[in-house]
Amino acid sequence: MSAGPEEALLPRGTSYGALVGLVADPLMRRRAGRPWRIAFAVSGMLTLLLAGCTAWLFLRGIGILGNNTAVVWGFPIANYVWWIGIGNAGTFISAALLLTRQPWRAAINRFAEAMTLFAVGIAGLFPILHLGRPHYALWLTPYPNTQGLWPQWRSALVWDFAAIVSYLTFSLMFFYLGLIPDLATLRDRAQSRAGQVIYGVLALGWRGSARHWHLHDTLYRTLAAMALPLVVSVHSVAAMDFSASLMPGWQETIFPPYFVVGALFSGFGMVVVLAALIRWGLGLQAIITPRHFAVMGKVLLAGSLGMALCYGTEWLSAWQAEDRAEREHLRALFTGPYAPLYFAMLGCNLLVPQLLWSGRLRGSIPAVVGVAVVLNIGMWLERVLIIWNTLSHGYLPSMHGVFSPTLWDWLILAGSLGFFAFLMLGFARLLPAVAMHDMGKLLRRQRSGA
Amino acid sequence: MSGLLLAEFRDPETLVAAARRARQAGLRGLDAHTPFSVPELAEALALPRPRLRPVMLGAGLAAAALVYALCWYSAVIGYPLNLGGRPLNSWPTFLVLSFESGVLAASVTGFLGFFLGTGLPRLHHPVFAARGFARASQDGFFLAVDEPGLEPARLAALLDGLGPLSVRAVEP
Numbered sequence: 342m343s344a345g346p347e348e349a350l351l352p353r354g355t356s357y358g359a360l361v362g363l364v365a366d367p368l369m370r371r372r373a374g375r376p377w378r379i380a381f382a383v384s385g386m387l388t389l390l391l392a393g394c395t396a397w398l399f400l401r402g403i404g405i406l407g408n409n410t411a412v413v414w415g416f417p418i419a420n421y422v423w424w425i426g427i428g429n430a431g432t433f434i435s436a437a438l439l440l441t442r443q444p445w446r447a448a449i450n451r452f453a454e455a456m457t458l459f460a461v462g463i464a465g466l467f468p469i470l471h472l473g474r475p476h477y478a479l480w481l482t483p484y485p486n487t488q489g490l491w492p493q494w495r496s497a498l499v500w501d502f503a504a505i506v507s508y509l510t511f512s513l514m515f516f517y518l519g520l521i522p523d524l525a526t527l528r529d530r531a532q533s534r535a536g537q538v539i540y541g542v543l544a545l546g547w548r549g550s551a552r553h554w555h556l557h558d559t560l561y562r563t564l565a566a567m568a569l570p571l572v573v574s575v576h577s578v579a580a581m582d583f584s585a586s587l588m589p590g591w592q593e594t595i596f597p598p599y600f601v602v603g604a605l606f607s608g609f610g611m612v613v614v615l616a617a618l619i620r621w622g623l624g625l626q627a628i629i630t631p632r633h634f635a636v637m638g639k640v641l642l643a644g645s646l647g648m649a650l651c652y653g654t655e656w657l658s659a660w661q662a663e664d665r666a667e668r669e670h671l672r673a674l675f676t677g678p679y680a681p682l683y684f685a686m687l688g689c690n691l692l693v694p695q696l697l698w699s700g701r702l703r704g705s706i707p708a709v710v711g712v713a714v715v716l717n718i719g720m721w722l723e724r725v726l727i728i729w730n731t732l733s734h735g736y737l738p739s740m741h742g743v744f745s746p747t748l749w750d751w752l753i754l755a756g757s758l759g760f761f762a763f764l765m766l767g768f769a770r771l772l773p774a775v776a777m778h779d780m781g782k783l784l785r786r787q788r789s790g791a
Numbered sequence: 792m793s794g795l796l797l798a799e800f801r802d803p804e805t806l807v808a809a810a811r812r813a814r815q816a817g818l819r820g821l822d823a824h825t826p827f828s829v830p831e832l833a834e835a836l837a838l839p840r841p842r843l844r845p846v847m848l849g850a851g852l853a854a855a856a857l858v859y860a861l862c863w864y865s866a867v868i869g870y871p872l873n874l875g876g877r878p879l880n881s882w883p884t885f886l887v888l889s890f891e892s893g894v895l896a897a898s899v900t901g902f903l904g905f906f907l908g909t910g911l912p913r914l915h916h917p918v919f920a921a922r923g924f925a926r927a928s929q930d931g932f933f934l935a936v937d938e939p940g941l942e943p944a945r946l947a948a949l950l951d952g953l954g955p956l957s958v959r960a961v962e963p
Contacts, residue, residue: 483861546915550823564901
């Protein structure tokens with residue numbers, strides 16, 4: 342490949358110092374603008390709303406939600422799967438693009454990793470919220486107890502707990518390791534004493550020593566190589582919550598890859614949306630370029646085709662299964678009570694992303710972001726429908742029932758979105774949203790290539 | 792005289808050339824400080840290959856084996872439960888937990904090993920006293936030489952032709 346594509350990723354004639362200033366100055370020299378303040382206030386209120394709803398839920402029990410004896414998982418587990426899908430993408434994107442040496446990684450990996458941390462943290466709340474007796478969540482861990490009981494290792498829920506905890510811890514270490522050199526940069530640029538002390542302590546005395554960089558590179562690449570199977574395992578395990586059951590529409594071997602593709606699809610969509618917001622909010626037009634959106638547009642298109650393959654496999658295996666319940670399930674998808682939602686989901690996930698075949702639309706940031714928003718709605722519908730459709734008509738006709746969400750369901754969903762926005766807004770003002778040391782490396786690569 | 796000298800360069804390429812030259816001249820206590828990773832420095836300064844990965848692998852395998860043993864003990868001996876006639880030692884399901892804990896243990900080991908290997912956190916280091924060292928995390932590329940008795944003028948003469956921005960002794 343010629344130097345052409347890489348050239349477009351950084352402004353011409355820029356210097357190492359200018360790149361650092363571009364990323365660090367919005368944090369250190371500029372006050373937050375009015376849009377940030379308004380967004381922070383609104384998301385802060387939504388966070389309070391989430392806290393209030395959670396308190397009410399714990400006081401009153403899950404009867405306030407729409408969960409019923411048929412659709413026991415309702416909104417909370419759908420939200421869990423949606424959030425963990427988004428959370429899957431950040432570390433995966435960062436690690437996969439590092440290992441494949443993609444030059445466009447440097448501008449997006451940092452906030453994608455932050456997105457992972459926040460989304461996985463929020464996802465982890467939902468299974469606890471829907472427990473009804475949340476204080477028993479610790480039963481998932483093997484702790485010494487007077488009853489001599491052990492967790493049931495054959496249960497997918499126990500695997501799920503282990504996978505989330507491992508992934509969250511791993512992502513935090515991966516994020517922090519990449520952040521240390523940038524914290525040192527902020528320490529050295531901070532003008533206030535408080536900034537110097539806080540960033541200085543967080544940077545742990547990093548001095549950019551060649552020995553330290555050598556070890557840093559080794560460890561970072563090793564962690565990246567471990568991140569890929571870990572990410573795949575996390576969402577595969579989330580899928581096994583479903584496919585290890587005996588319910589029609591769930592007990593399919595396609596589920597783990599199907600969930601992983603869906604996770605990367607929705608996660609990439611969320612990265613596109615955040616990239617547009619961060620680019621605009623922090624004035625990073627020079628380093629998050631239309632070319633980044635065009636490349637991510639291609640990934641979204643590939644994700645959509647992957648989803649089409651998964652849906653097709655699902656339908657085909659249900660049709661070929663010669664199993665009454667499976668066929669009933671397939672019929673219910675298209676004609677049952679949730680059929681309008683199902684068609685909306687297919688439109689969001691399969692049809693709308695096809696717009697990205699057009700190179701002109703991929704070159705337009707609003708178009709790519711629009712598709713990303715639509716597909717995230719589609720992916721949320723998918724998570725909801727996976728649960729509603731199967732649980733609404735299982736094997737026992739007397740147990741058939743329809744799910745209708747209550748106000749509390751919606752408030753908790755809105756609260757979780759607000760909490761996510763709150764965390765992302767805080768991150769954007771406190772930590773460098775773009776990995777400055779990776780940008781420096783990219784600039785060097787571009788200079789030596791030119 | 793502390794002996795710590797710093798030579799600043801404009802770009803990573805000249806720093807690498809200077810590091811090579813300093814090592815060939817037999818100077819000791821060589822290090823470099825750069826705002827981003829410059830992989831060629833490992834070879835130029837003859838840095839030893841980190842031995843972190845085998846340790847991580849060992850820790851990961853040990854944790855995976857331990858968790859497998861935990862599952863096996865509790866399911867076969869501690870609390871046997873017959874579920875639909877399935878074997879008590881349901882190894883495929885135990886492997887999920889073994890894998891997750893193996894990855895977790897390997898990454899935690901690597902993370903801790905990084906701090907052991909680098910000696911961080913260490914908030915105070917003589918090099919921070921150098922004038923202009925704040926640029927080492929932004930756009931300055933420094934060669935550090937810690938050879939007792941070496942005068943800045945001699946180091947400057949050695950680096951002749953590479954155009955260091957400055958060659959200074961770090962005042963303690």
